[in-house]
Amino acid sequence: MGPETLIDAIRTKLGPAVEGVADSFGDPVLILRSDSVLASMAALREAPFEYAVLLDLTCVDFAAPEGRFELVYHLFSLSRNVRLRLKASVAAADPAVESLTGLWKNAEWLEREVFDMFGVRFEGHPYLRRILTYEGFEGHPLRKTYPWRLAQPRIPLKDGE
């Protein structure tokens, strides 16, 4: 399946869930509607696309009122040896998206990291809790609104800031 026919096949399969297509250094990028992420991923995981591996899941904060957070998913097909990048924008106020933990086990920790760093909620996640920062940490440090030097010490520090 060549790149053009692949994109056409995916668009036919997913229908209105695909909002746009882009190209990144030869790899296809799909822009998804944020309310159809789970259904789209479930379809892409099955034949004929067979994207069996969730390589990465991360997020970008664009600090813009519209489409502030953009989730980025990287899929990989073992049988066809190709990659696919998918993006989905979520709103700035109470950002939330469906969890992929039902499809890929490794989504659990990736989603916890995005929740910890960006505060995006994943609906249906079995254990959505901070993973990198510690208990009692307030805010989400990779948001553009977080003061980047604001430390939250766990013990009293000498001449601390």
Added chain:
Amino acid sequence: MSGFDFLTTRLETALGWGRKFSLFHYPFITACCGMEYMSAACAHFDIDRFGAGLTRFSPRQADLLLVVGTVPHKLAPVLRTVYDQMLEPKWVIAFGACAVSGGIYRNYAVVQGIDRIVPVDVYIPGCPPRPETVLDGLMKLQDKIQNQEQDWRWARKP
């Protein structure tokens, strides 16, 4: 050995001499500086030549705490606990830019120097420091131990 049957010294001097050449160190290694620590500790540079070759992996048996690498706020209580578990007399070396000042990590996550958590005797700069720098820092600490007022438990406390 006739004519050299006895030796006179001060108790402080003798204690300092014994202590500076029998440092048992506890390596608190969190980052890439650990590589330089390894080469300083192993045969090429060999801190054993300076009497600090005996690594203890329990803070209760160590008297030199080597903090090697970045200490984030998440780890700060652990470092404090390790220091508190060590027996007196004890010394601390901050090894590398991160332990000295936070290094390149000027952000929300990293403690800006471990002297915010524990008292530090010798700071070894460098990112990472070369083993020669480490040996120099060790010798500086030995000078400090030799010349400091020795704390010994049967001494009369003021």
